[in-house]
């Protein structure tokens with residue numbers, strides 16, 4: 001028996017990537033609307049209510065509208081937007097985040113797909129906070145860079161249309177990026193981190209970095225202990241891996257074009273300063289890959305079916 005999956009926003013950057021991952025899959029019937037109906041509220045309401053699963057790849061306001069159009073208890077929703085990521089009645093769709101999270105996603109009716117930057121940040125810090133290595137009241141900082149597809153169709157047009165697109169553009173300089181509430185809530189920390197991203201002139205890929213002064217933590221964990229805790233957290237994960245050996249060089253292309261996320265632990269043992277680094281694809285584990293992983297889990301299918309490993 002197959003499942004029906006309506007992709008609302010299927011013509012957008014994330015929607016197209018989800019379609020690619022679902023195309024040709026057994027047991028999945030993809031529902032999309034013709035171009036002249038894709039913003040028609042009545043047509044969307046019908047597809048939203050007739051499908052077993054819907055994946056929303058829309059701006060926040062349109063995602064909220066889509067959820068309000070669902071008038072039955074059967075349709076299960078995965079929302080790729082920021083709209084519901086800290087909503088108490090939604091399940092956060094990061095199956096690797098906690099030992100119980102995959103089971104929670106499997107049962108859920110409403111799943112919020114994580115933001116791309118929080119995916120990197122949480123993969124780096126949540127196991128260390130859970131293990132008591134990073135104190136919950138520590139003022140964490142995060143620096144990151146993203147390919148320009150992270151800003152959707154509008155930013156793609158901006159970078160690809162410009163005579164001279166910037167090589168790198170730091171932003172969110174007022175330290176109020178929309179991902180802060182999500183980072184704080186799901187890391188389970190007392191203060192939002194200082195988060196300062198940059199968009200760079202490449203289509204896809206991300207690097208997320210968290211520096212840690214291990215010498216200042218009351219337990220003074222070693223670099224080896226930090227790496228071991230992260231390795232333990234992801235030992236059974238098909239998508240998240242902790243890199244072996246010397247970190248060497250890191251590039252934004254490392255996991256671009258895949259649904260993987262790689263964690264690296266670097267630093268200076270003499271000073272007790274660590275640098276945690278995650279690479280991922282903003283459109284892979286940062287968006288479409290995660291949405292398809294959540295769909296697979298909710299539908300009782302192989303969690304990584306259709307993903308690029």
Ligand SMILES: NC(=O)C1=CN([C@@H]2O[C@H](COP(=O)(O)OP(=O)(O)OC[C@H]3O[C@@H](n4cnc5c(N)ncnc54)[C@H](OP(=O)(O)O)[C@@H]3O)[C@@H](O)[C@H]2O)C=CC1
Nearest residue numbers: 009011012013014057058062080081149150152153282287
């Ligand atoms: N890009 C990324 O790396 C990531 C994106 N996300 C999130 O995923 C969501 C989609 O982002 P992204 O794909 O980048 O954005 P895009 O702008 O590329 O695509 C959004 C799509 O939604 C359509 N749309 C807008 N309003 C409506 C409406 N009322 N009804 C139906 N369709 C509508 C747009 O139509 P039109 O084509 O006419 O503009 C467009 O096709 C956003 O919430 C974003 O924050 C999450 C993680 C990463």
Ligand SMILES: CC(=O)N[C@@H](CCC(=O)OP(=O)(O)O)C(=O)O
Nearest residue numbers: 081082115116117146150151199
């Ligand atoms: C480069 C760029 O602009 N990136 C986006 C985040 C992309 C993402 O994670 O999407 P959500 O909007 O769903 O959270 C930004 O910083 O707003």
